[in-house]
Amino acid sequence: MSEDDRAGEFGPIYLPTLQRIRDLWLELEPLVETTAYDDVIHPTELQISLTDGLGEADAARLDIQWSELGMYSFHYVDTADINWRFDRHPNPHSPEIHFHPPPDAATTVAEPSCIDVAEVSLVTRAVHTMWRAAYENEDLNRLNSASNPP
């Protein structure tokens, strides 16, 4: 809970969604090493660690939150200190659904997200699909790009 750009209701964290996101990443992504809540008794986010990262990085982690109101945050950070984040929450700087681009995912820098689906499986798949495109093409510009040309 350190994103610091939320203004308006995010809602309490909804654990059934975090389980669903975990199961989907395990199913879709061969690089997943471990998945866990940040705390077993007092969970506030899901953490997924990957055995590789974008470009130079050799490992990465996704910190994921999803609330009862359907607000979310998918925050990527890797060993090369590259950060990016797909968010949905009310805020003073940009549309509710937005993207904080790499390399810093700075709170003050946000662009509209190309994700316009809302269901948890669809959002999770969209984030995963774009991460995969960026990873395989070694191209950070693929991260918030609706299309993936040949």
Added chain:
Amino acid sequence: MTETWDDVNEQVRADWKDDTTPFERVYEVIEQTHDGQSAAEIADRALVSEPTARRHCKTLVNTGFAETEPDGQTTLYKRNSDRVVMSRIRELRDEADRTEIIEGIKEMKAEIRRYEDRYDAVSPEELAQQLDADETEGWDDLTAWRTTRQNLAVAQAALAYDEASHQLAV
């Protein structure tokens, strides 16, 4: 290699439909529905026809996963929150022992006291009334407070459940 696509949103809709049955999609949508919705709304979200959504919603009501609320002539469907609580209690009892849960309860109570002191408020609802939608100050703590309050209640329920099953087993 990843396939090519024109619109990632269209692509993931197609993938979701390919990888799941209509029942699985209705199940997921109900799980994510906190305020009652009609079969037509559920159908739209789950990418199924309205009769299919209605049929699966009724099945989920019968199994106790969903519950209904009337809205004039329409029936609204949503997740059964008791079911969510029971699953979470079971998960917690699998993953943590009694001592850890008691320690967790202590920490969560202390965290809530810090929010009460910091904002001079007795509840997250009271804090929400103080916050300004044009300012980022305090909103993260509001979410954290609500989440902590839920996690505390579940941890306390898990302990009580333990005690009850222990008593019945004697």
